[in-house]
Amino acid sequence: MFSPSDLFEIPFGDWIDAGVKDWLVPNFRPLFRSMQVPISWVLDGLDAFLNAMPMLLFAAILTLIAWRTAGRGVAIFTALALVFLDLIGVWSQTMTTLAMIVTAVFFCALIGIPLGILGARNDRFMSVLRPILDIMQTIPPFVYLVPIVMLFGVGTVPGVIATIIFALPPIIRLTNLGIRGVRSDLVEAAYAFGSTPRQVLWEVQFPLALRTIMAGLNQTLMMALSMAVIAALIGAGGLGLTVNTGLGRLDVGTAMEGGVGIVILAIILDRITQSFAERKSVKTPSLLATFKSYFSPAGRTASAPADKPAPSAR
Amino acid sequence: MATKVTAKNIYKIFGDDTDPAFELLKNGRSKAEILAETSHTVGVNDASFDVAEGEIFVVMGLSGSGKSTLVRMINGLIAPTRGEILIDGTDVASCPAETLRQVRREKVAMVFQHFALFPHKTVVDNVAYGLKVKGMAVAERREKALAALAQVGLDTYADSYPDELSGGMQQRVGLARGLAAEPEILLMDEPFSALDPLIRRDMQEELLVLQRTLKKTIIFITHDLNEALILGDKIAIMKDGRFVQVGTAQEIVGSPADDYVAAFTQDIDRSRVFSVxxxxxxxxxxxxxxxxxxxxxxxxxxxxxxxxxxxxxxxxxxxxxxxxxxxxxxxxxxxxxxxxxxxxxxxxxxxxxxxxxxxxxxxxxxxxxxxxxxxxxxxxxxxxxxAQLVRGESEAAAAADKRVTPA
Missing domain, CATH: 3.10.580.10 (CBS-domain)
Known part of the structure; x- marks a missing residue:
């Protein structure tokens, strides 16, 4: 049976290979190297800080945050789970993974929220961005591990960079969605009173989109955690390395210790960040207060409406 | 009285390439024909009007008649395709963005159909919004916002959030937000349409009471002719983007320009339009x-x-x-x-x-x-x-007969 490849074949793989090895790496390696400086700065600082902190102190702080944002149940779970991680001997790896995840999410937010806002305000920009996001979300991470190693080398920082690429799309998409989803008559009203586009963004659009953006942050965080094991393939440490070590030695126990650590970290971080997205962020007078409200006890906010006569259901 | 707002032959055609549609419109083609031929929608078709200082000018029309588009062109939220709109001599249709912002901040405020209150801001912060974007200091703008709230009787709710108030109260806040910046012109886009009939009645009366002391120039949009007759010093009836008739309440009801207007006046309580x-x-x-x-x-x-x-x-x-x-x-x-x-x-x-x-x-x-x-x-x-009450009934009935009989 005839097929087009009988006539000729496209050496697609060779082209990509040559493009990366002969053009991208020799010409841009220093540029990419310099790009990893801020990441490694944040990561190293965070890693050193978390690993230097006494285990009990950190567990107490995280439990407190969980209690104030997500309620008593999550706080109890957090305390017990963190003690368990210490008892099975993966505390230090957990802190390294946490440092990687927080760094990755920090840079995702730093890049993703402005891109999402830009996309919401400019249809043409979004139409360019959307296919790129589609590629980022569907391409298997293993495909870009090799070029990352070539450009950035091996280690935890390249692992974080791979994680950023993998976890970036949700925060961009949901920021875009959140800003676009702000009621058009509110935006119109803001303009009608003489706001500049910047004032419309910061006074109306961003505060009202914040819940959706927080949902995006939660998604990004979960995706970053799921990259922990893959990032370990290119030399990142932490729980992912524990899993890979167990895998290499066919040591089910060691792999499971790392796996349980990732799962527990995921549950704690998910519950805390989800409470950000679920919080009634609309009832706050300013952006600062919105952020502040995330750190007021969940119990107090829940009982607050009782002080006033309940508004009639509408 | 001085003229505050002047619109000269304004047109609005929605679409990317408005010139062919505009030519068709000039040649007297209808809105439906132009939509079929060029897939461009005619919003406003050659509207001209003058609004004098301190006057309530009501634009009445059904949905799709272009009245909301018209009011948005006055404060530049929508740019007209052709024509000019002068506010105290400044053409808002062609002025630079910064001038337009100044006009919005100093001269023209707007009240919206669905209130459009910011749900994340307290009532007083909503009212003070126009002052905030102007750059007024916190204490001063709060004081002014509270004064505006007092005008509509809601100063005690200053620190509530909009969703804690009833619909009527929310629109009072919307009105206070419009008044806070002390604009000379108030644009009201169907402000009372989303309210219950009784509350609507109260709000209409309250607006008239306020207007007696404030003497703002008000451009009021409504789909309810009764409301137009109660409030309007001058009323424009709009159909398919065009002004069908402009006149006082007695002129509209007493001598409707065509069958379309006559059909509206049929259900009007004439005893509240005509004077002794x-x-x-x-x-x-x-x-x-x-x-x-x-x-x-x-x-x-x-x-x-x-x-x-x-x-x-x-x-x-x-x-x-x-x-x-x-x-x-x-x-x-x-x-x-x-x-x-x-x-x-x-x-x-x-x-x-x-x-x-x-x-x-x-x-x-x-x-x-x-x-x-x-x-x-x-x-x-x-x-x-x-005799006076019945005169309209018979005219309107005649007009209705003409409409059902095929020409």
Whole structure:
């Protein structure tokens, strides 16, 4: 049976290979190297800080945050789970993974929220961005591990960079969605009173989109955690390395210790960040207060409406 | 009065390439034909108007008539395709963005159909929004916002959030937000349409009360002709982006420009549109002291009236019926008219609305129309009230008949 490849074949793989090895790496390696400086700065600082902190102190702080944002149940779970991680001997790896995840999410937010806002305000920009996001979300991470190693080398920082690429799309998409989803008559009203586009963004659009953006942050965080094991393939440490070590030695126990650590970290971080997205962020007078409200006890906010006569259901 | 807002031949065509559609429109093609041919929607078609300072200009039309587009062109939220809109001589259709922002901050405020209050801001912060974007200091703008809230009676709710208030209260906040920046022009885009009928009525009255002291230039959009007639000093009826008729309430209801307008006026309570002087007749009073019974009877027969008011030195003293005068004249031709005068007459101001006459005409006697000094300037026969109420009914019914009969 005839097929087009009988006539000729496209050496697609060779082209990509040559493009990366002969053009991208020799010409841009220093540029990419310099790009990893801020990441490694944040990561190293965070890693050193978390690993230097006494285990009990950190567990107490995280439990407190969980209690104030997500309620008593999550706080109890957090305390017990963190003690368990210490008892099975993966505390230090957990802190390294946490440092990687927080760094990755920090840079995702730093890049993703402005891109999402830009996309919401400019249809043409979004139409360019959307296919790129589609590629980022569907391409298997293993495909870009090799070029990352070539450009950035091996280690935890390249692992974080791979994680950023993998976890970036949700925060961009949901920021875009959140800003676009702000009621058009509110935006119109803001303009009608003489706001500049910047004032419309910061006074109306961003505060009202914040819940959706927080949902995006939660998604990004979960995706970053799921990259922990893959990032370990290119030399990142932490729980992912524990899993890979167990895998290499066919040591089910060691792999499971790392796996349980990732799962527990995921549950704690998910519950805390989800409470950000679920919080009634609309009832706050300013952006600062919105952020502040995330750190007021969940119990107090829940009982607050009782002080006033309940508004009639509408 | 000075003209505050002027629109000169403004057009709005929605779409990417408006020129072909504009040419078709110029050639007299209809909105539907242009949509079919160029897939461009005509929003506003050659609207021109002037709004004087302190006037309430009401634009009335059904949904899709272009009235919301029209009002958004006045503060530049939508740019017109052709034409200019002058606010105190500044053309908002062509001025740079910064000038437009200044106009919005200083001169024109807007009240929205669904209130458009910011849910994440307190009531007072909502009201102060216009002042905040101007860059006013916190304490000063709060003070001004509280003053604006006090005008609409909601200063005690300053620190509540909008979703804790009822619909009527939310729109009062919307109105206060419009008033806070002390604009000269207030654009109101169907502000009361989303409210219950009773609350709507209250809000209309409240707006009129406020307007008596504020004297803003108001451009008010509505789909309810009754509302337009209650509020409007001048009313424009819009259909398919075009002004069908512009006039006062009495002009619109009294002489509708075409069948379309007539169809709207059919359901209108005409007794609240027309004033007493529209049906008042020459009083032809009996002058006590100079007119005799014979004179009075002769005049009644001439005019075909059953009763006439009697005045003495210009002031009304009573009313004489034909029957009483005739009986008196049979007894004694020279009897003093005063002995047969009825004192239970009713009077009414010339600018009162017709419905105020209902109770006063239950005796069946004519009602005296008096001016501010109490001088008799006319009379209203009870049957004239019904004649005026019925006139519109028959015209509107005729128009409705014409519409159902195929041309």
């Amino acid at each position: 002087d529209s049906i008042a007749m020459d009083p032809a009073p009996i002058e006590l002291g100079s007119d005799t019974i014979g004179d009075a009877l002769a005049r009644m027969e001439d005019l075909g009236r059953d009763a006439l008011f009697a005045t003495e030195n210009g002031s009304v003293t009573g009313i004489a019926t034909y029957r009483a005068l005739a009986a008196a004249s049979r007894r004694n031709k020279n009897e003093d008219i005063r002995t047969v005068l009825r004192r239970d007459f009713e009077t009414i101001a010339a600018d009162a609305e017709l419905h105020a006459l209902y109770e006063k005409s239950t005796t069946g006697l004519p009602v005296g129309v008096v001016d501010a000094e109490g001088t008799l300037v006319g009379v209203v026969e009870p049957q004239a009230i019904f």
